[in-house]
Each structure stands twice: as structure tokens, then as C-alpha cells.
Amino acid sequence: MRSPPSTPSLAALLVALACALPGCKKDPPSEVTKDTREEGVDVKLGDKALAAAHLTVGKARTVPRRSSVLASGRIDFVPSRVARVGPPIAGRVGTIPVVPGQKVGRGAVLVTLESVEVGRARADFLSARTRLAQAKAEMDRESRLVAGGASSERALLVAQAEHATAQAQLRAAEDRLSTLGLGAGAAGQSVALVAPIAGTVLEITGRVGQPVGPTDTLVVVGETEQVWLQVDVYERDLGKVHLGDEVKVTSIAFPGRTFDGKVDQLGAVLDAERHVLEARIVLPNADFALKPGMTATARILGGTAADGGNGSAVVVPKSAIQSIDGQPFVFVEKDKGKFELRPVERGDDIDDDVEIRRGVADGEPVVVDGAFILKSEALKSQMGAND
Numbered sequence: 001m002r003s004p005p006s007t008p009s010l011a012a013l014l015v016a017l018a019c020a021l022p023g024c025k026k027d028p029p030s031e032v033t034k035d036t037r038e039e040g041v042d043v044k045l046g047d048k049a050l051a052a053a054h055l056t057v058g059k060a061r062t063v064p065r066r067s068s069v070l071a072s073g074r075i076d077f078v079p080s081r082v083a084r085v086g087p088p089i090a091g092r093v094g095t096i097p098v099v100p101g102q103k104v105g106r107g108a109v110l111v112t113l114e115s116v117e118v119g120r121a122r123a124d125f126l127s128a129r130t131r132l133a134q135a136k137a138e139m140d141r142e143s144r145l146v147a148g149g150a151s152s153e154r155a156l157l158v159a160q161a162e163h164a165t166a167q168a169q170l171r172a173a174e175d176r177l178s179t180l181g182l183g184a185g186a187a188g189q190s191v192a193l194v195a196p197i198a199g200t201v202l203e204i205t206g207r208v209g210q211p212v213g214p215t216d217t218l219v220v221v222g223e224t225e226q227v228w229l230q231v232d233v234y235e236r237d238l239g240k241v242h243l244g245d246e247v248k249v250t251s252i253a254f255p256g257r258t259f260d261g262k263v264d265q266l267g268a269v270l271d272a273e274r275h276v277l278e279a280r281i282v283l284p285n286a287d288f289a290l291k292p293g294m295t296a297t298a299r300i301l302g303g304t305a306a307d308g309g310n311g312s313a314v315v316v317p318k319s320a321i322q323s324i325d326g327q328p329f330v331f332v333e334k335d336k337g338k339f340e341l342r343p344v345e346r347g348d349d350i351d352d353d354v355e356i357r358r359g360v361a362d363g364e365p366v367v368v369d370g371a372f373i374l375k376s377e378a379l380k381s382q383m384g385a386n387d
Contacts, residue, residue: 041334042341043377050337056369057333058317062362063350065313067240067302071279073231075251075294078282082222083196088180090213091115093206094190098219102201110219111193111206119189121180125173128166135159135166199223202292224292227285229261231298232276240302241266247281251296258352259283259290263300299349314360315353320368321346322375330360331367331374339367341378 038044045053094112098104139159145151180191199222206218229249233241243266249259261283270277281298283290290296321344322329328346331339347355360366367374 040340041338043339043374045337053373057365058368060316060360060364062312069237069240069300071231072297073229075290076228077292084217085219086217087113087212089117093210098201104195106198108195109192113191118191121176128170128173132166132170135163139163195221227283227290229281233279235275246301248299249296313355317368318354320366322371331371333365
């Protein structure tokens, strides 16, 4: 007598029969295949999923390793390309006919200043000019009298001395007006402060009606198509830094952007207390993105293997690196739609790449764009395996 089927077999049979009935639909196979495990393959994508992922695969490559020194500093003007304009005398701001960002030529009026001292300087000039005219007339008169025997040589010498003194006083008054930026024919108590260089109005600190003096800066004019970055290089790194070294500069204001520069000057004296030497880096700034006062970090690049560097390094683009629980990984393509999640040891940043000290060999294909999609699938697969 045949024994009845066991419970598991019966259940399987019922499922098979049910699926054989009309209207029974099977779930379509997933485009992301996780159930079938292949050695060395952590994520498998079907054709549709692979096309939707828009992955980009590149090859790990070997590049010369260059020594590098990190240093931080602050962006500054090139001194010869900036002018801080202020009053030469005490006064009160009359007008400010410019605005920040305005392009101005050399000699353009930036501020007009009302000053009692200006009026006094003009009065001194007019007085000196009158005295000179009187002294000349007296000298000419004495010359005629001496010629006619009606005066002495002594009187003529006194008149000539008075004339020379009056000339000196007039020259001093003219120089005073010139220092104030005024011409001899100007009148009133106002003086115009003009731009000594052509450039852009970068800053205006003065206000109309504000009392000001010779120590005040009212307008800053300059051009920042080129800026300086002043950094401190520690004594231990001095042997790695040379004039003309290439520099990669980054700023928190522009994440992911790198500015190229060169070491233009090294200080002559080491700071004995901090054990640092100041280095100056020149940076082109055609789009005016870098603003004086910004903080920035410089990576000063030294020589390569060919000129005394430290050999070579295997690198991949920074976008290829994924992190899981603090461990860096890359996805290595094993075959079409098949990827291995491989742990790596990360080294130094080299331009836009990352050095891989261990885990990937030169020429291996790695996902350089879209790796986060594979990371998501790998994590979901791992979670499913743990259920």
C-alpha cells in the first residue's frame, strides 16, 4: 500500500499545480541578479539595468609619484596692482561718484573732499604770488635807481634777497597745492581724490559727510586677475620646495575646484619661533573667483621620478572610490555586467586622482562614474544575504 506524500512534497505539488492554472503569473527575473553567486563577482546587472546605470569604466594607471607639501595661507592682492586711496589732509567727504565693481581709469575722480586746509593752502598760494610780484617790482625799481645813481648797491642787494625769498615761498605754496592734487588756478575748499592706477573699485569705506584724516582709506582700487597666496612652509619640508614648483590650490569657497599656480618667491629668513619660511605663490585669477582675504590650501608639487622624485604610483580617479564603514573600495569590472567590490588601501591625492597602494593593479578596469549605484546594489545584496 502506497504511503501518502509528505507535507513538504504536497505543498510543492499544490504550488506547481496552482502555477499551471490559467491566470497564474510568474514574477519577471530581476535585472539585478543577486541570487546566483559567482566567485569574485559581488554585483551582476542585466542588460537593461546596465544601460540605465550609465556606468563609466576606466583603467587604473601608473603615473610618476611626486613629492608634495601641504601649506595653508590667505589670498592677497599683488601690491603693484592695488591702490588704497585716502585724503592727504583732514576734511569731510563731499561726494563719492563711484560704486564697487566699477571700472575706472587712472586719474578718475573717486572722492571729493571738503577741507579748510585746502582753502588755507590756496590762500597761501595767492599771498605768495602777490608777494613775489611786489618783490620783483621793488627789485626792478632799485635796479633803475642804482643805474641813475639815486640808490646804493646795498639797497639793491636787499631787494634781490626779498625777491628770491618770495620766489621760494611761491614754489612752496605751489608744491603744497600739487601735493593736494590741486592746480594753481583752482578755487574753493574742495579737493578731488583720484585713482592712481586703472582698475576696478574693489571697496568703498568712506561715507558722505564723514570726517576723515590722512590715516583713513576711503576707496580701494585694483585688479585681481592675478593674486598672491602667502603660505608658511615648515622647516622639515624646505628641501621639497623650490622656486617655480607647480602648485595646486583649493579653497572651501569652491569645493572640487583646483587653481593652478607656481612658487614665485621663498623667504630669506626662517621664523625661529615657529620654524617656518614664508613662500609666495602666484595664481592667475581670470574669472576673479579668488578674493583677497580668502583662506586657501596649497599642495606644492616637487619632482617626479625622472628628476629625483619618489618613483611611480597606481592611481584611479577620485570618483571611483566608494566607502563602506570607513573602508575604501572600488568596483572592478570582471565581465559585462559583472563587478567585484574590492577593498583598497588609499594613498595620497595626485591631482584629480587617488593613489592606490594596495588592491588594484595597473590596467585593471574600474568603475569611475556611477560606482555609487553598484554600492547601493551591493549593500542591498548583503542585507538580503543576512535575512
